Amino acid sequence: MTELDKTYDPHAVETDIYADWESSGVFHADPDDEGEPFCIVIPPPNVTGSLHIGHALDNAIQDAIMRRERMLGKNAVWVPGTDHAGIATQMVVEKQLMAEGLTRHDLGREAFVERVWEWREQSGGTILKQLRKLGCGPDWDREAFTFDEQRNAAVKKVFVELYEQGLIYRGNRLINWDPHLHSALSDIEVEHEEVEGELVSFRYPFADDPDGGIVVATTRAETMLGDTAIAVHPEDERYTDIVGREVRHPFLDRTFPVIADEYVDPEFGSGAVKITPAHDPNDYAIGERHDLPMINIFTVDAKVNEEGGRFEGLDRFEARTAVKEALDDAGLLIEVKKHVHQVGHSSRSKVPVEPMLSDQWFVSVRPLADKAIEAVRDGRIRFVPERMAKPFIEWLENLHDWCISRQLWWGHRIPAWHHEETGEIRVSHDDIDEPGWVQDPDVLDTWFSSQLWPFVVLGWPEDTPEMRTWFPTSVLVTGYDINTFWVSRMAMISLWFTGEVPFHVVHNHGMVRDEHGKKMSKSFGNVIDPLDFIERYGADALRFALFQHCSPGDDVPLAEDWVEGARRFANKLWNALRFGLSNLDGVTPGDLPPADELALEDRWILSRLEAARAAADAAYDGYHWRNAATTLYSFAWDELADWYLEAAKVRLYGDDEVAKATVRSVLARVLDDLLRLLHPLVPFVTEKLWRSLTDSPGGAESLAAGEWPTPVAERDEAVEHQFAVLQDVVTELRRFRSQNDVAPSKRVDVTLVSSEQELLEPLAPLLTALAGIGELAFADSAVEEEGVSKVVFASGEAYVPLAGLIDVEAELARLDKELDNARKALAGSEGKLANESFVERAPEAVVQQERERRDEWARRISELEERSAALRSLA
């Protein structure tokens, strides 16, 4: 038997335990292993990133699921890997260059990409090492990268085939332009933020009547440089005569028509809208309907280009001011007023996005999205919690075509070649090395490659044993925030290419926030660094604190105090096992003794164990981490440690060898099962303790490779009720002691009168030990004597003689003093209430409070007097 220190020290065990797991191969699985297949693929973190608290939660959950599934005997694999994270990684390296006073253009494309690879070599894999600190055990032999050779080939294949199927096309369409990154973005990379802007009204003069004209309003005055029409509602009577007339652009040499379109809201502003088809999604739609010219007025920096006449060269915000001034000078400006509206910002660079016409690559999403919708509707993909399915489906229903090309350098190069002269396009899996053909410079949206993740990590497009065994995967664990970015795309592309859902279950968790539900942010100073917490409290403590507050779909608040509390729990377990080990006398977990040898407390703890086991199983099955954690916490602490271990001491410290053997087997069994049940949540401490517990010939080597507990006994309601009676008596007697300041070391003589006498009598040794009883007697009726206190409990009463228990003189003195104070307070309160001016002038609430205070003191005084009288009768 291993000697355990008095306190659990995570540092002393975590590293060694993890090394054992890894070298034992418990994390590794092969397709032809025994057991029902079970598979999770990790949401690949950014290869150059480091572990933040959100990763910790996401991966702790996956690890817990994996550990339990392995213990259940499944052939379970967890595939790890990392993402090249296109924009994010490129931005990091560009920032490094900036510090050297360089831009990526100074290096050139090839050298820049080389530089990113260097950075990847240097920092890559850090995050996976950090996952080990957390106790996570994916199958390290299967590590994948979204940008490795095998994954590249799959990406090309998917692109080429979608192109051949007509589902990828190149088009000149309105896209979201990031003027900082100089790249297109997809719709979901745009975040809408409310900003206080302005609504500028001005007049467009008629071409044939410069003094007349039509008033329009805009939040972006500079876009008037790209206006090619004015639109009004067709049924707006104010404008029926004007539709069809031409207006003249005040600063540019062109005229354009007033058109009628249903889109216009006659109630808003003047009821007339300026139309800028190249820089606004609505206007673009109108432009298409009316075949309007689409004039792009910006450069890639969002500066006014040559279409802007004298405003050329100004950036969009300078141009906004300049245009307003010019309108004012021309006498066309009507008014400028404040206006709160939503403005799209790049989720990457945070600058306002510029809608622009641009040649880009798009995925036609409709046919793919329909398959994904169907799969969620018919339950082939199930969300936990279910409520996540509805917004998911609605999002897919309204999905627009996906712009997948990015004007970046770090990522999968688009496998398309343009002919320099003819402009012809060829898409090909193999490089085209012919004169006149150059490869498209763009790379793919990072989600284009990560959408393939669940099957490319299993070897797709090859027909591998891994694909046949583990695909579709079992469950995807991820925050709800990337359901649209990633989960939706995996569902679509997997159904399209493999004909299967990528995973049967999507388990969404929430975001980790601070203890008040606030988002963690550096500027707010409430960021929790998981590695720092692991260092200070241990990995189990961090994991357990997260699990204690985690339920499907809900955000997870986390506070340092709670991690400290979880650490104490680990320590409590540690000490419970220490107690067990020092009393088991070599007994290891095995079969239970015959039922007739079991004491009430044995049957009680076994029944409670079964309750906890069933509840934990249900919680685990439903990914209800909080329930699993609190159920097991409460079983371990409130029932096992506080009651059973205390009760067990009676027999363990006695000299009945049969009874000792019985309690030892029960204790070993309960501790063993508890450690198993807790192992998915707190793997290190349970592994360490379990090895000590089973440290005997024939004992298994690792809890991680152990079996999941099955029922050892049935729930027994009668036994639980009987034990509850005992607990009730003990608790009442303890309360009596506490209220009378009877020292724990002092034995009290007790006479019980109870309807449950038959039950309680055989429990006398237990009662005596747990409640600190000296002489225990039973009586049929109330014991009415002087100086005897009555204690009431559910099934009866107890009578406790006070003589000898309490230092009567000292207690009386104390009571007198307290009485004195109370009487003074009561007098003060009564005096106040007798004061008419107080009662009349003070607010009613204050007077009421004073009355309550008076009544409270009166109650207290009568209590003290009663008690004082009882004591005096003793003296």
Add this chain to the structure above:
RNA sequence: GGGCCUAUAGCUCAGCUGGAAGAGCGCCGCCCUUACAAGGCGGAGGUCACAGGUUCGAACCCUGUUGGGCCCACCA
């Protein structure tokens, strides 16, 4: 503008299909009792947001109001 979630102790939250208000932390008191003082025992503290309704009975179901939070969206 649409949708979702939420309102229970000082804080963070449990309360499953309606059947006598719970936990952890914090607070107060007593104890170093031989697993654990990082502990034990006891205690205080809630008109379950508000207003109606259904019911023998409502924290829970229905309606409305108000307060928080989140997501989606092309109203100039």
